[in-house]
Amino acid sequence: MTARKIIIDTDPGQDDAVAILLALASPEELDVVAITTVAGNVPLALTTRNALTMCELAGRTDIPVHAGSIRPMVRDLVTAEYVHGKSGIDGAGLPEPTMVVTEGHAVDAIIELTMSADVGELTICPLGPLTNIGLALLREPRIAERLREIVLMGGGFFAGGNRTPAAEFNIYVDPHAADVVFHSGIPITMMPLDVTHKALTLPEYVARFAAIDTPAGRAVHGMLDFFERFDIERYGTEGGPLHDPCVIAYLLDPGLFGGKHVPVRIETTSELTMGMTVVDWWGATDDDPNATVMQEIDSAGFFDLLVERIARI
Ligand code: BDR
Ligand code: CA
Numbered sequence: 674m675t676a677r678k679i680i681i682d683t684d685p686g687q688d689d690a691v692a693i694l695l696a697l698a699s700p701e702e703l704d705v706v707a708i709t710t711v712a713g714n715v716p717l718a719l720t721t722r723n724a725l726t727m728c729e730l731a732g733r734t735d736i737p738v739h740a741g742s743i744r745p746m747v748r749d750l751v752t753a754e755y756v757h758g759k760s761g762i763d764g765a766g767l768p769e770p771t772m773v774v775t776e777g778h779a780v781d782a783i784i785e786l787t788m789s790a791d792v793g794e795l796t797i798c799p800l801g802p803l804t805n806i807g808l809a810l811l812r813e814p815r816i817a818e819r820l821r822e823i824v825l826m827g828g829g830f831f832a833g834g835n836r837t838p839a840a841e842f843n844i845y846v847d848p849h850a851a852d853v854v855f856h857s858g859i860p861i862t863m864m865p866l867d868v869t870h871k872a873l874t875l876p877e878y879v880a881r882f883a884a885i886d887t888p889a890g891r892a893v894h895g896m897l898d899f900f901e902r903f904d905i906e907r908y909g910t911e912g913g914p915l916h917d918p919c920v921i922a923y924l925l926d927p928g929l930f931g932g933k934h935v936p937v938r939i940e941t942t943s944e945l946t947m948g949m950t951v952v953d954w955w956g957a958t959d960d961d962p963n964a965t966v967m968q969e970i971d972s973a974g975f976f977d978l979l980v981e982r983i984a985r986i
Contacts, residue, residue, distance in 0.1 A: 677796060678790060679703055684761075686753075695918050696798075707738070707782055709740075715754060715761035721740045726770045738772075738774050788819065802847040804850045811853060821860070822860045823862070824862040827865065831968075832866035839940070844950055855939055862932075863964045869915065879898060881976070929975050932965050933954065936961060
């Protein structure tokens with residue numbers, strides 16, 4: 674089997690960091706051709722530094738990391754230090770990276786890598802606001818017909834929102850970019866809060882990461898321990914939702930997830946519902962389906978996969 678080529682577009686964030694480690698621990702299935710960073714959970718300088726830190730932790734300093742957009746297309750940047758801590762990866766306990774960023778803006782890298790890959794070869798995995806992907810599509814629309822798929826974490830429908838009652842954080846931060854992406858015609862697989870709120874870091878799972886007595890195991894344990902505090906308090910659950918690794922887990926084992934191919938549109942005008950993903954789950958419109966929206970996850974299988982792969986690092 675040849676490894677599937679992917680670009681991870683990300684704003685680490687503890688859960689982004691775990692997603693990056695999961696991908697880098699799976700070279701037989703996934704060929705990470707680049708990591709591109711975007712402002713989101715924390716400002717761009719920190720998301721870029723955190724991506725470099727994760728490459729170093731995984732021993733993969735060969736991965737090009739391109740820094741991207743410092744703010745959303747239209748709106749002011751909104752960050753989430755209240756969830757992720759000041760650094761974005763509080764709890765990891767890792768030193769500053771020595772690896773340096775690769776030259777070239779993330780938007781240029783996305784365009785160049787897509788145009789030079791074969792048609793249908795490259796998949797983009799956005800784990801943060803969609804600014805870089807939206808800008809790449811505006812600048813070089815031909816990438817739409819060359820990409821195999823976009824598999825993203827974002828949105829919510831029956832689960833509602835987490836940044837506002839209506840909107841999930843990634844889509845809320847740059848709804849205009851999300852609108853461009855959802856109108857692009859690229860096949861989209863979406864991991865909304867409906868799925869990720871079932872991927873809960875229950876104490877027994879967190880303990881399994883602690884038991885992996887390696888730098889990666891300890892870093893993941895420390896990050897999850899930090900990250901889940903906010904969500905446990907907010908949701909009153911036994912663990913926090915581990916959002917972004919769902920994207921990578923889907924590429925490794927799509928059978929862990931179940932969903933439906935449906936029309937999705939993005940709210941970009943009403944301040945009350947800004948960034949809402951309006952999912953036509955019940956076929957109320959004649960709109961064409963543009964995304965496979967996931968709703969189900971085998972969360973025990975998901976954590977088994979995650980623990981097994983992190984232990985390989
Ligand atoms: C998403 O927002 C960020 O806080 C997480 O990294 C994840 O990508 C969840 O809404
Ligand atoms: Ca993220």
